[in-house]
Every structure is written in structure tokens, then in C-alpha cells.
Amino acid sequence: MIRFVLPIAAAGLFLLHFTSCSKLESSEGLLITGSSTVAPLVADAAQRFEKENPGARIDVQTGGSSRGINDVRKGLAKLGMASRALKTEESDIQADTIAIDGVCLILHSDNPIEDLTKEEITAIYQKQISNWENLGGSAADIVVTGKAAGRATLEVFLDYTGLDSADVQADVIAGENQQAIKTVAGNPDAIAYVSIGAAASEALAGAPIKLITIEGIEPTTENVAKGIFPITRPLNIITKGEVTGLSRTFLEYLKSDRIHDLVEAHLYVPVSP
Amino acid sequence: MSPSLRDRILRLSLGATAILSGSVILAVIVFLFREALPALTSGKLSHFFTDLRWQPGSERDPQFGLTPMLLASLLVTVLATIIAIPIGVGGAIFQQFYAPASLGKFHDRLLELLAGVPSVIFGFWGLTVLVPVINRWQPPGQSLLAAGLVLALMILPTVGLTARSAIRSLEPGLLQGAAALGMGRPATILRIIIPAARQGIGAGCLLAIARALGETLAVVMVCGNIAQIPHSLFDPVRPITSTIALEMGYASSDHRALLYAAGLILVILTGTLVASQAFRKSRLTPGQAG
Numbered sequence: 001m002i003r004f005v006l007p008i009a010a011a012g013l014f015l016l017h018f019t020s021c022s023k024l025e026s027s028e029g030l031l032i033t034g035s036s037t038v039a040p041l042v043a044d045a046a047q048r049f050e051k052e053n054p055g056a057r058i059d060v061q062t063g064g065s066s067r068g069i070n071d072v073r074k075g076l077a078k079l080g081m082a083s084r085a086l087k088t089e090e091s092d093i094q095a096d097t098i099a100i101d102g103v104c105l106i107l108h109s110d111n112p113i114e115d116l117t118k119e120e121i122t123a124i125y126q127k128q129i130s131n132w133e134n135l136g137g138s139a140a141d142i143v144v145t146g147k148a149a150g151r152a153t154l155e156v157f158l159d160y161t162g163l164d165s166a167d168v169q170a171d172v173i174a175g176e177n178q179q180a181i182k183t184v185a186g187n188p189d190a191i192a193y194v195s196i197g198a199a200a201s202e203a204l205a206g207a208p209i210k211l212i213t214i215e216g217i218e219p220t221t222e223n224v225a226k227g228i229f230p231i232t233r234p235l236n237i238i239t240k241g242e243v244t245g246l247s248r249t250f251l252e253y254l255k256s257d258r259i260h261d262l263v264e265a266h267l268y269v270p271v272s273p
Numbered sequence: 274m275s276p277s278l279r280d281r282i283l284r285l286s287l288g289a290t291a292i293l294s295g296s297v298i299l300a301v302i303v304f305l306f307r308e309a310l311p312a313l314t315s316g317k318l319s320h321f322f323t324d325l326r327w328q329p330g331s332e333r334d335p336q337f338g339l340t341p342m343l344l345a346s347l348l349v350t351v352l353a354t355i356i357a358i359p360i361g362v363g364g365a366i367f368q369q370f371y372a373p374a375s376l377g378k379f380h381d382r383l384l385e386l387l388a389g390v391p392s393v394i395f396g397f398w399g400l401t402v403l404v405p406v407i408n409r410w411q412p413p414g415q416s417l418l419a420a421g422l423v424l425a426l427m428i429l430p431t432v433g434l435t436a437r438s439a440i441r442s443l444e445p446g447l448l449q450g451a452a453a454l455g456m457g458r459p460a461t462i463l464r465i466i467i468p469a470a471r472q473g474i475g476a477g478c479l480l481a482i483a484r485a486l487g488e489t490l491a492v493v494m495v496c497g498n499i500a501q502i503p504h505s506l507f508d509p510v511r512p513i514t515s516t517i518a519l520e521m522g523y524a525s526s527d528h529r530a531l532l533y534a535a536g537l538i539l540v541i542l543t544g545t546l547v548a549s550q551a552f553r554k555s556r557l558t559p560g561q562a563g
Contacts, residue, residue, distance in 0.1 A: 066523025143413040148498065149330030150523035166331035171413045172509055173498035175519050179400070182494075186405035187414060 029057035030246045034068020034081030035152055036176045037101060037195045038235045041266045042081060045259045049250060056246055062176075065152035069093065072238045078247040080238035083152040083195070095236035098254045099268040102196040103156050103231040104219035106181065108188040109208040113137045117215050118230070122161045124191060127169040132189065145183050145192035146170030153177070156233045157193050178202075184209050193231075196224065197267040225269040235268060305537045312530035320531070321538075327500035327511070329520065329528045337531050339538070341500045345417070345510035346539065348503065349492065350485040352421030353428055358478055360425075361432030366462055369440050381437070388430035396494035399423040404495055411507035415497035418506040423491050428481035435480065439473020440466060472554065479550050483543050489514040513539050 032042055039062045046058035068080030072093055086095045105121060107113060113135055116124075123129040124142055133139040146168050147154040158165060172190070174180035177198040184190045185207045196219050199211050211219045214230055223229040237254055239247075253259065260270040312318050317337075324338035364384075368377040399419055408414025447469055451461040467474075497509020498519065513535050524532050 063522035066525075070523060070525060141412060143408075148519035149328075150520060154330070164331055164333045166326075166328045166334050166336075170499060171497070172415045173511070173519075175493060175498075179494060182397075182400050183404075183415065186401055187408050187412070189408075189412060 029059055030079065030250060031059045031061065031077045032068075032079045032081060032237075033061045033063055033071045033077045034238065035065040035083040035235070036062040037083040037152065037198065038068075038081035038098075038237075041099065041235070041259075041262060041268065042237075042254065044262050044266070045254055046250070048259070048262070049253055053249075056250075058250060064150050065155075066150040068238055072240050075240075078239070078243055079251060082236045082238050084155050084233050085236070086238075093238050093240045095234070095238055096251060096255055097234040097236050097271050098259070099235040099263045099266075099270055100224055101233055101235055101268050102219055102221075102224040102229045103153050103160075103193050103233065104196045104199055104211045104229075105191060105193050105214065106184050106199050106209045106211055107191055108184055109210050110188045111137060111210075113212065115213045115216060118161065121214070122163065125161065125163065125168050125170070140189040143171045143183075143187055143190040144169065145172045145174055145180050145190050147180065147193070148173050148175050151175070152233065153193060153195060156231060160231045181207060181209060196221070196229075200267045221264070221267055221269050234271075302537075302540060305533055305540060309530055309533035309537050312527065312534045315527075317527055317531060318534055321534070327516070329524070329531075335528075337528075338500070339513070339535055341502045342511050342513045342516055342535070343538065344502060345496070345500075346486060346512040346514070346542075348417055348510065349420045349424055349496065349512055350482055352417065352506075353424035353485045354478065354482055356421065356425035357429045357432050357481060361429050361477075361481075362436045362467075362474060364433050365436035365440055366466070368437060370458060370462060370466075381434075384430045384433050387426070388434070392427065392488060392491040395423050395427055396491035399491060399495035407507070411505075413497065413509060415495055415509050416507045417496070417503050417510045420492050420496035420510065420512070421506075423495050424485045424488055427488060427491060428485050431481040431484060432474075432477050435477025436470070436474045439470040439477065442473070443469050475550065479546065482546060486539065486543055486546075487514060489518045493518050 032046075039060050043060040046060055050056050050058060065082035065084055068077070068082050069086075069090065071077040072080035080093075082095065083101060086093065105116060111132070113132065116135070120129065120135060125144060125146070127144070129135060130142055131139065132142055147157070149165060154165065158168075172183055174183055174192065177194045180192040180194050181199060181202050184192045185202075196211065199209065200219075200221075203209050203211065213219065217223055217229055219229055224232050237251055239251065243251060257270070257272075263270040320337040321339035324336040326336045326338050327342065328334065328336050364380065368380050372380065399422075400415075403422060404414040404419050406414075407416060407419055443466065447465055448461065451465050456464070492512055493515040496511060496515055498511045498515050499509040500511045500516070501508065503510050517532050517536055520528070521532050
């Protein structure tokens with residue numbers, strides 16, 4: 001018996017060692033992790049950057065803003081992506097804003113509601129208003145779509161409504177923007193909050209969703225740029241300490257106006273350096 | 274090279290592959306255990322069973338109740354199994370005894386194709402096709418039922434293909450004996466084939482159950498992800514795997530350790546299942562069990 005146990009244990013230890021030592025980042029390339037809202041923009045920028053700088057390899061992985069922040073803190077990635085501002089307790093890292101996005105409320109195209117106020121939104125997400133009839137819509141229960149803990153859209157939404165995550169009474173919880181959009185597209189009675197960029201491009205692509213106005217203000221990139229749309233957030237690149245080499249060059253590239261056309265193509269608002 | 278040396282080399286290399294496949298799961302368990310250790314030693318684990326809700330992100334009142342999610346994992350698995358086993362085993366019997374050979378082969382290929390469909394595809398199909406249908410019937414659509422149906426589809430090939438190969442590998446003598454006794458086809462199938470192939474079918478079902486317990490990507494899209502004890506098939510649920518997938522990316526400290534502990538519980542659950550099957554087998558056929 002012992003003859004078999006020993007090699008198994010040895011192999012197990014070996015594998016354990018192997019898994020805990022493996023680094024995500026190779027010496028030649030650059031790994032960026034984090035927000036699924038920022039990732040498509042950074043991935044496009046990376047593609048262009050790689051074309052202009054042969055030899056550079058940039059790997060973009062998603063997993064939510066908190067992953068981006070955690071990975072940079074732990075040194076697993078040189079650059080992180082976060083679709084929210086840093087909190088006061090996150091002063092050990094820096095954020096560079098590369099674009100501005102808004103968070104909007106979306107409904108199914110068949111829903112007659114066109115506008116909601118902050119009070120109505122807050123009441124819907126606490127189930128104080130639970131039927132569209134009470135808001136002038138058809139008699140149907142509202143299907144409240146929330147976001148999983150740790151998602152930046154959730155934190156931005158909680159900031160706006162002043163709710164604690166324990167107050168939110170959701171019927172369905174989605175992970176990424178896409179899942180929330182598909183939930184609303186498949187459900188005439190659903191409501192969800194998602195990135196304006198993601199929602200607008202899905203609506204353009206023909207998904208049966210609409211971006212409603214909030215207190216009369218349209219969720220457009222113009223209104224986000226003007227600063228009048230009420231729920232906005234910075235799309236940030238997170239770094240810790242001084243970054244050098246490829247990370248530095250790519251960070252400067254992301255902050256430059258050379259990616260402004262990409263920012264606009266993703267329906268975000270560019271920031272002037 | 275002498276035959277005995279060749280034999281030793283073969284023995285060593287085969288042994289190495291066996292040790293590798295066996296040790297990977299041990300390494301995974303050790304890793305899970307190590308990551309979950311802070312939760313196990315600090316007594317935080319009791320939150321799993323004393324807290325009523327799962328709200329790790331709440332600043333006012335963080336709670337870590339695992340019971341609804343443990344229940345959800347079990348319920349979606351049971352539901353998927355109840356749907357998939359009769360269809361899978363029935364299909365295998367039909368194919369072996371009633372269907373023309375060409376149709377049977379076609380059925381096989383279809384099942385194999387089903388087995389090869391990536392789980393993200395099942396998830397998107399469930400979210401965009403199945404969920405809206407259930408929603409028209411009983412909102413919100415993302416539900417225990419949706420998760421059970423999608424999982425049933427995913428484990429159907431495992432159940433069907435192992436049942437078929439279990440039936441096919443039965444001794445021809447059994448069938449000939451039944452025919453010689455003048456038994457009709459229904460009696461042969463119910464009294465001879467199913468009992469004789471029970472063990473093979475059971476092993477397939479076990480694999481399917483383990484797969485259903487562990488499936489993540491498809492389930493997270495269709496189950497609704499609300500950590501609650503469901504009162505009907507149409508209530509959204511959140512299995513353990515969904516929670517880990519949704520939250521592991523950003524979780525830190527206690528929350529993270531508790532997620533690993535939840536994963537460990539899932540592994541223990543699957544392990545218990547496998548062990549109970551092995552135990553049952555060894556009692557049923559003491560001569561053959563290894």
C-alpha cells in the first residue's frame with residue numbers, strides 16, 4: 001500500500017507547487033485583467049498597439065472590476081481595468097481614466113414606459129413598486145434584474161440610489177452586461193441597469209431593448225460628455241506604484257488621443273489628456 | 274531489449290499515467306482545503322448554516338448563508354436526473370431492440386454531437402430560447418426548472434451512451450436464454466436486460482449526476498442566481514457553482530475562503546456519492562468488486 005501512496009503524495013505536492021508558482025504574466029507580454037466593460041475597448045486598443053509595435057503581446061482578460069484591482073494589488077497583472085472610481089480605502093493603487101461611461105436602465109421594446117425617476121427606480125429595486133401598472137404600464141409583475149456582488153455597475157447603481165446591496169430585492173441576478181441585456185431582451189416585463197455603451201450597441205444590433213430616459217434625460221454619449229446624465233462612471237486603468245517598460249508605454253497609449261476613435265466606436269466618451 | 278525489461282518499462286510508464294490522473298484530483302482537493310483553511314479554522318464556517326441570506330457585498334450586514342445554495346445544487350441535479358435518466362435509458366433500449374440499425378447509428382451520432390456541444394452554447398440557448406418560453410408561462414423564466422431542463426440536456430448523452438454500451442455488452446446468452454424460455458420482448462427487456470445492465474446504467478447515471486452537480490457556465494445563465502429556498506419549480510435559485518463563478522473573481526479574505534469552503538463541500542458531496550456507489554457495488558457483487 002505504502003508503495004503507491006508515496007508517489008501519489010509526491011506527485012500531488014509537485015502539482016500543488018506548480019499551480020501556486022505559475023505566473024500569469026510572461027516576461028515578453030503584458031497581462032491586463034478586470035472589468036468586462038473596459039475590456040472590449042482595451043482589447044481593440046491592444047490589437048492596434050500590437051500592429052504598431054511588432055513584438056509586443058498584450059493579453060486582456062475579464063472578471064469584473066474587483067478582479068482588476070485585486071490582480072494589480074497582488075502583482076498578478078501590471079495593469080488592471082475598473083469601471084468605477086477608486087474608493088478611499090483603495091489609496092494604495094492609482095487610477096488613470098481613459099473614458100467615461102454611463103449606466104442606464106433598460107426595458108424590453110414592448111414595454112410602454114419611457115421614463116423613470118430616481119425615486120421610482122429606487123422603489124422598483126426594493127419591491128415597493130412591483131407592478132408596471134403602478135407606473136402607467138400594463139398589468140404585469142416587474143422582473144427586477146440585478147447584478148452580482150463585485151460588479152462595478154452594481155456599485156455605481158448603489159451609489160446613485162443610495163441603497164445597500166442588502167436592500168435590493170432582485171428576481172434575477174446577472175453577471176456581465178450581456179447576460180442582463182439578454183434577460184431583458186427575452187422578457188417584456190424585465191428591467192435592468194447596464195453600461196450605456198453595451199446597451200446602445202446591442203440595441204443598434206437589433207436586440208429588442210430600449211434605453212429609457214431618467215428624469216427626462218436621455219442616456220446618450222453626448223449627455224454623458226456634458227455631465228448631465230445622472231449615472232456616470234470613469235473607465236479606469238489601475239496601476240500600483242511606478243510602472244515601466246511595455247506597461248508604461250501601453251498605459252500612455254491608452255491615455256492618448258490615438259484611441260479616441262475606438263472609445264467613440266464603443267459608445268463611450270473620450271477624456272482629453 | 275529483453276521481454277522482462279520491456280514489461281518493466283511499460284509497467285512504470287503506465288503506472289506513471291495512473292498516478293498522474295489520480296494525483297490531480299488529490300492536488301485539487303489539497304489546494305481547495307488550503308484556500309478554505311482560514312474559514313475552517315476561524316469558525317466562520319458556521320455562517321454557512323446559521324446565516325439566513327447570502328449578501329457578502331453588504332456593508333451594513335454581510336451574511337453568508339449557504340443552505341439555500343446547497344439545496345439549489347441538489348434540487349437542480351435531482352430534477353435534471355429525473356428528466357434525463359428515463360429519456361436516456363429509454364432511448365438506449367429502443368435503439369437496441371426496436372429501431373432499425375441505421376436509425377440506431379444515427380441516434381448514436383446525435384447523442385455524441387450533443388455531448389460535444391460546449392456548455393456556454395447550452396447556456397445561451399437556455400437564456401434566449403427556453404427562458405422566454407417559461408417566462409410567458411410563469412415569470413421570471415430564469416428558474417429551477419430552466420436550470421434542470423438545460424442540465425438534463427447536458428447529461429443526456431452520458432446517460433444514454435453508457436446505458437447503450439451497458440446493454441450492448443451483455444452476454445448474448447442472456448437473450449438466447451430468454452428467447453428459449455419463450456419470453457416476449459417486453460418481458461425480456463424489463464426482467465432480464467434492465468436488471469442485468471443495472472450496474473453499467475447506474476455508473477453512467479452517477480457520472481451524469483456528478484457532471485450536473487459541477488456544471489457552472491450554462492447554469493449561471495438560466496438559474497436566476499437568487500440565493501433563496503425555492504417554493505416552486507419557477508422560482509430562481511442559485512447553486513453553489515454559480516456563486517463561485519459569479520463571485521470568486523473579486524472576493525477577498527473571509528468571503529474568498531468561504532467560497533473555497535463551499536467548493537470543498539461540493540467536492541465532498543460528489544465524493545460521498547461516488548463512495549456510496551462503490552460501497553453498494555461491493556455489497557451487491559462481493560465476488561466482482563475491486
